[in-house]
Amino acid sequence: MKRSLRPLFLLLLIIILFAAMLTSSDILRHGTPSIDLESRVPIRHLPPPQINVTLLRHAAVEIGEESISHEIQNLLNFRHWLHFQNLLQNWFRKRRFQPGIMSELTRSIKLPIDSHNNNNKLQTNSKNKYSSCAVVGNSGILLNRDYGSEIDSHEFVIRLNNARVDHFETKVGKKTSISFMNSNILHLCARRGGCFCHPYGDRVPIVTYICQAMHFMDYTVCNASHKAPLLVTDPRFDVLCARIVKYYSLKRFVEESGKGLEKWGEAHDGSLFHYSSGMQAVMLALGICDRVSMFGFGKSTSAKHHYHTNQKAEHQLHDYEAEYAFYRDLVDGKRPIPFLEDRFKVLPVVMYQ
Numbered sequence: 001m002k003r004s005l006r007p008l009f010l011l012l013l014i015i016i017l018f019a020a021m022l023t024s025s026d027i028l029r030h031g032t033p034s035i036d037l038e039s040r041v042p043i044r045h046l047p048p049p050q051i052n053v054t055l056l057r058h059a060a061v062e063i064g065e066e067s068i069s070h071e072i073q074n075l076l077n078f079r080h081w082l083h084f085q086n087l088l089q090n091w092f093r094k095r096r097f098q099p100g101i102m103s104e105l106t107r108s109i110k111l112p113i114d115s116h117n118n119n120n121k122l123q124t125n126s127k128n129k130y131s132s133c134a135v136v137g138n139s140g141i142l143l144n145r146d147y148g149s150e151i152d153s154h155e156f157v158i159r160l161n162n163a164r165v166d167h168f169e170t171k172v173g174k175k176t177s178i179s180f181m182n183s184n185i186l187h188l189c190a191r192r193g194g195c196f197c198h199p200y201g202d203r204v205p206i207v208t209y210i211c212q213a214m215h216f217m218d219y220t221v222c223n224a225s226h227k228a229p230l231l232v233t234d235p236r237f238d239v240l241c242a243r244i245v246k247y248y249s250l251k252r253f254v255e256e257s258g259k260g261l262e263k264w265g266e267a268h269d270g271s272l273f274h275y276s277s278g279m280q281a282v283m284l285a286l287g288i289c290d291r292v293s294m295f296g297f298g299k300s301t302s303a304k305h306h307y308h309t310n311q312k313a314e315h316q317l318h319d320y321e322a323e324y325a326f327y328r329d330l331v332d333g334k335r336p337i338p339f340l341e342d343r344f345k346v347l348p349v350v351m352y353q
């Protein structure tokens with residue numbers, strides 16, 4: 001290469017390099033035109049997404065619509081308000097510990113039921129207790145035996161929380177003297193037309209305990225349309241039952257966990273803790289019957305939780321083990337029972353398993 005050409009060659013080289021740098025940075029900034037084309041073209045040609053008309057129509061149906069409007073109609077029914085307030089106030093005033101309430105159950109529960117069953121003619125013997133009562137729990141263990149006729153042979157049969165008897169007659173019998181329930185069940189009934197709450201027929205009296213004060217609303221609505229007595233348990237009776245179960249629950253907690261009593265509340269959801277319907281039904285039977293038989297209480301690994309549902313888990317707000325301990329004391333004739341007065345004679349109970 002000639003000496004005079006060298007600077008020119010260098011200059012050319014610099015220009016080429018510079019041009020190459022510009023091109024590559026341009027590509028980096030904008031991407032290659034071919035990639036750009038590929039990513040845009042298919043989207044521009046997609047059909048708009050279809051809305052499925054069948055799904056639209058079904059989604060527009062409000063499942064709870066009928067029961068919600070029914071509930072609101074009930075609440076708007078103004079004539080019930082005053083009555084609701086009075087009932088709630090009286091109930092709240094009476095709410096205290098008074099074990100003597102056990103001796104008043106024949107008057108407050110048995111008397112109105114007897115007078116209903118005898119077409120309102122007052123019975124001279126309504127101070128007497130029923131000779132025999134069967135309390136039918138809802139445990140799946142009932143399906144293991146045929147206790148139907150044994151249960152029906154009792155003078156008075158108490159069933160719990162509207163568990164149905166249809167198709168289970170050989171196992172659980174068909175006679176029902178009262179339907180005992182917690183007020184959650186009554187609340188469900190109140191959402192139905194005419195407060196339908198009668199799997200045993202509308203002549204069967206209902207006894208309910210109030211587990212939420214608002215349920216007095218359901219009570220006032222339902223009592224107005226109910227043909228048979230609809231009775232609310234005395235709050236003093238509720239307090240008594242709550243104390244007995246708590247006693248057994250505390251005892252079990254300390255013995256089994258080794259922890260202090262003050263830890264019990266955490267283990268049992270303190271304020272939500274509640275006796276079960278079955279427990280209070282047994283207490284009611286102790287008050288109005290001379291002889292009490294229990295059916296369908298207890299559990300077994302081979303049995304369902306309820307004979308009539310597929311519910312799996314037990315409610316955490318109950319301490320069934322504590323209640324079983326209480327029943328065992330009743331069956332064994334172990335006395336005294338905590339919180340019950342000495343003058344109230346607790347007769348032995350028979351448990352069928």
Ligand SMILES: *[C@@H]1O[C@H](CO)[C@@H](O)[C@H](O)[C@H]1NC(C)=O
Nearest residue numbers: 050051052053054055056058
């Ligand atoms: C709409 O959805 C329903 C239910 O999934 C389905 O049976 C039906 O074939 C769908 N209709 C159309 C047009 O895709």
Ligand SMILES: *[C@@H]1O[C@H](CO)[C@@H](O)[C@H](O)[C@H]1NC(C)=O
Nearest residue numbers: 083087220223224226229230
């Ligand atoms: C419930 O209804 C019955 C019958 O109508 C009535 O006699 C009774 O007083 C009512 N009870 C309450 C607490 O409202």
